[in-house]
Amino acid sequence: MKLSLSLLFAGLLASVSASNVVELNPDNFDSEIGKGKPGLVEFFAPWCGHCKACIPNLAPIYEQLGDAFAHAKSKVIVAKVDADGAGKPLGQKYGVTGYPTLKWFDEKGNIEPYEGGRDLDALASFITAKSGVKSNIKPPPPPETLILDVHSFDDIALDETKDVLVTFTAPWCGHCKNLKPIYEQVAIDFKAEGNCVVANFDADAQPNKEIAGRYGVSSYPTIKFFPRGGKEVEAYEGPRTEQAFVAFLNERCGTYRAVGGGLNDEAGRIAELDTLAQKFLGAAGDARDYIHKEALALSESLGETAKYYIRVMEKVVNDQESYIEKESKRLASILTKRTMSPAKLDEIKTKANILSAFVAKKLEEAEEKVESVIGRATAEL
Numbered sequence: 001m002k003l004s005l006s007l008l009f010a011g012l013l014a015s016v017s018a019s020n021v022v023e024l025n026p027d028n029f030d031s032e033i034g035k036g037k038p039g040l041v042e043f044f045a046p047w048c049g050h051c052k053a054c055i056p057n058l059a060p061i062y063e064q065l066g067d068a069f070a071h072a073k074s075k076v077i078v079a080k081v082d083a084d085g086a087g088k089p090l091g092q093k094y095g096v097t098g099y100p101t102l103k104w105f106d107e108k109g110n111i112e113p114y115e116g117g118r119d120l121d122a123l124a125s126f127i128t129a130k131s132g133v134k135s136n137i138k139p140p141p142p143p144e145t146l147i148l149d150v151h152s153f154d155d156i157a158l159d160e161t162k163d164v165l166v167t168f169t170a171p172w173c174g175h176c177k178n179l180k181p182i183y184e185q186v187a188i189d190f191k192a193e194g195n196c197v198v199a200n201f202d203a204d205a206q207p208n209k210e211i212a213g214r215y216g217v218s219s220y221p222t223i224k225f226f227p228r229g230g231k232e233v234e235a236y237e238g239p240r241t242e243q244a245f246v247a248f249l250n251e252r253c254g255t256y257r258a259v260g261g262g263l264n265d266e267a268g269r270i271a272e273l274d275t276l277a278q279k280f281l282g283a284a285g286d287a288r289d290y291i292h293k294e295a296l297a298l299s300e301s302l303g304e305t306a307k308y309y310i311r312v313m314e315k316v317v318n319d320q321e322s323y324i325e326k327e328s329k330r331l332a333s334i335l336t337k338r339t340m341s342p343a344k345l346d347e348i349k350t351k352a353n354i355l356s357a358f359v360a361k362k363l364e365e366a367e368e369k370v371e372s373v374i375g376r377a378t379a380e381l
Contacts, residue, residue, distance in 0.1 A: 058118055076127060144191055
């Protein structure tokens with residue numbers, strides 16, 4: 001029994017300690033590198049506290065990178081060199097002055113410094129681009145956040161027809177990683193707004209640094225708003241919460257998006273027609289007809305949503321006083337179930353908001369009646 005347990009433990013230990021990252025030293029380096037197979041090599045120092053502070057997850061990420069290309073060991077190599085230990089001569093030979101340093105060696109041994117992101121996706125994408133070998137990493141769903149680079153930045157951020165919020169980030173930055181899921185939700189919230197763009201820019205990638213410098217980016221994340229019409233770029237200095245971002249963009253873009261998606265309670269509302277809606281419910285006979293005609297004339301210059309105010313008034317004029325209550329309940333039920341497309345839900349929410357302009361007057365009248373009754377009762381006491 002003891003022997004079986006020992007063998008089991010040894011097997012488990014071997015499986016845990018097995019690594020798909022090749023350890024190189026002066027004895028095996030030349031036999032692995034530049035012999036017809038390209039590879040990425042990490043030059044590291046085990047004691048490097050500075051590396052750990054700046055890039056705390058590189059060691060496990062690099063192990064995952066080795067696993068991601070384990071199926072293609074005959075075509076590409078993922079390797080590492082202890083450049084302050086047994087591999088110190090290699091570190092000196094290849095000009096390593098800081099840790100970790102990553103270098104790409106092609107099949108002939110020609111060297112290219114790696115200057116991209118230190119996250120798994122960036123590293124794997126680099127190897128794939130250089131070697132043509134695909135990793136076994138299951139790709140994540142594409143982000144709703146628009147990813148900009150040196151080629152697309154000016155076309156998007158400086159588009160005079162769009163308002164664009166840009167986070168300037170670095171892959172290794174802890175604060176950026178914490179912000180990412182919040183910012184992605186903001187992008188989802190504003191997905192339907194074609195002219196209010198939520199974007200990200202890797203300011204630490206070497207090709208992108210000129211643009212980051214142009215806008216004074218010296219720390220991460222830096223967030224800037226690029227307004228339409230070529231107006232002055234504005235630094236975002238508010239809280240880094242979904243609520244704060246949504247409020248900021250609604251104010252700057254003239255939108256009515258809600259936290260969590262969809263539209264907020266102000267979407268579709270028109271102040272002038274809200275006033276007429278409340279007067280309409282309080283009127284009767286010729287007065288109501290006059291208000292209806294006034295609203296109809298006003299609506300012609302106020303856009304598509306104004307037509308729904310007129311439709312509600314016409315339903316009520318045609319002796320359907322219960323329409324407002326029934327329709328409000330129907331629309332509320334649809335919004336609760338959320339089984340329609342986002343565009344259709346926006347349309348339903350807009351109608352529900354406009355109906356509330358009529359409901360508000362009824363509630364106000366009910367409250368006034370209650371207050372009147374209480375007032376009379378108090379006076380009698």
